Amino acid sequence: MSTTDPRITVGVDGSAGSTAAVAWAAKIASLRHLELRIVHGLQVAGLYYGGGMTGIGAATLFEAVQADGERAIADARTLAASIDKDLVITTELPNDPPVPMLIEESRHARMLVVGRTGTGGFAEMLVGGTAATVASHAHGPVAVIRGRRGTTTLPDSGPVVVGVDGSPNSEQAIAVAFEEASLRGVPLVAVHAWNDITYEDTRGTARILTQPETLEEGEERLLTERLAGWPEKYPDVEVRRLLVRDRPRHALLEASETAQLVVVGSRGRGGFTGMLLGSTSQALVQHAQCPVLVVRPERKK
Numbered sequence: 001m002s003t004t005d006p007r008i009t010v011g012v013d014g015s016a017g018s019t020a021a022v023a024w025a026a027k028i029a030s031l032r033h034l035e036l037r038i039v040h041g042l043q044v045a046g047l048y049y050g051g052g053m054t055g056i057g058a059a060t061l062f063e064a065v066q067a068d069g070e071r072a073i074a075d076a077r078t079l080a081a082s083i084d085k086d087l088v089i090t091t092e093l094p095n096d097p098p099v100p101m102l103i104e105e106s107r108h109a110r111m112l113v114v115g116r117t118g119t120g121g122f123a124e125m126l127v128g129g130t131a132a133t134v135a136s137h138a139h140g141p142v143a144v145i146r147g148r149r150g151t152t153t154l155p156d157s158g159p160v161v162v163g164v165d166g167s168p169n170s171e172q173a174i175a176v177a178f179e180e181a182s183l184r185g186v187p188l189v190a191v192h193a194w195n196d197i198t199y200e201d202t203r204g205t206a207r208i209l210t211q212p213e214t215l216e217e218g219e220e221r222l223l224t225e226r227l228a229g230w231p232e233k234y235p236d237v238e239v240r241r242l243l244v245r246d247r248p249r250h251a252l253l254e255a256s257e258t259a260q261l262v263v264v265g266s267r268g269r270g271g272f273t274g275m276l277l278g279s280t281s282q283a284l285v286q287h288a289q290c291p292v293l294v295v296r297p298e299r300k301k
Helices: 017-034 057-085 098-108 130-137 168-184 211-226 249-254 280-286
Strands: 007-010 036-038 090-092 111-115 142-145 160-163 188-194 197-199 206-208 240-243 262-265 292-295
Touching: 007 017, 007 098, 017 036, 017 057, 017 111, 017 168, 036 057, 036 098, 036 262, 057 090, 090 142, 090 206, 098 206, 130 142, 130 249, 160 249, 168 188, 168 211, 168 292, 188 211, 188 249, 206 262, 211 240, 240 249, 240 262, 249 262, 249 280, 262 280, 280 292
Parallel strands: 007 036, 007 111, 036 090, 111 142, 160 188, 160 262, 188 240, 262 292
Antiparallel strands: 142 292, 197 206
C-alpha cells in the first residue's frame, strides 16, 4: 500500500458508527505502529447562513457546536488510548464541511477510516451516500466500518476477502489485501465472479454467451494469473480461490457475512469511464456485513 504520511486518519462525529470506526482505526494504527489522527468537521457556517442569526445568537450556536465537536474528539481520544496506551494520537477540529475536510485529510494518510452512519442533524458526518462520496474522491484507501447485520458489532475473526476482476484497480486491491491478511495472520479469500449474460446497450438488452464451460476456463485462468507471484511474496498467507458464476456484488456481499474485511477496487473492469465508484464497491459500502476497504487508483503526481 503506497503511503504519504505514516498515519491512520479517522473521522468522528460522536455517533455509534463513529465510535466503531475509532476502535477499528486505533487497532489498525497500533498493529502498524502508526500515528492515529482523529478529525471532526464543525461545519458551523452552514448552520446559520442566511438565517439572520447575528451577535449573541450566532456566538451561542457556535459555542454549542464547538463544544459538541470537542466532546466527540475527547471521547474518541479516550477510546483510542484505551486500546493502546502507547498510541500516538493527534486531533484536528476545523471549521470545515466534513466531506471536503475528510477528502483533504486523505492526502496525508495511509488510510482514511469512516463510520457507516452519522449522528444526523447539524453534525452529520456520514449519512446516506456520504461514505460513498468520500470513497469516490479520496486520495488513498478508504475503510468504511460496517458491522454484522447493519449493527456496530464488528467481526474479530474470519478471512480477508478481495474482489478480483482483472482491472488495474483490482491489481492494487490484491496487493493491499495480501498485506492486510498477513498483518492479521488470517487466510485470504480471492473472489472472482463471472456470469454468461452481458448487456449490449443502455436499454439493458441481454445477450446470453455461448459455451459457458469455455468461458469458465478463461475466468479461472484470469484468477490464477492475477494471483501469480503474491503467494511467494507472502508465504505466511493461506490463499483460498473462489470462482463463482454470479454478479460480483452478490458474491462479495455473501462473502462479507463471514469475513473480517473485504478489499475492493473503487471501480472494476465493468465500470463506465468517468465513474469514480463502481456499482460493486457502492453496494459493499452500503450493505456489507463487515468493514470494507476501498482501494483507489494511485493518482499521478
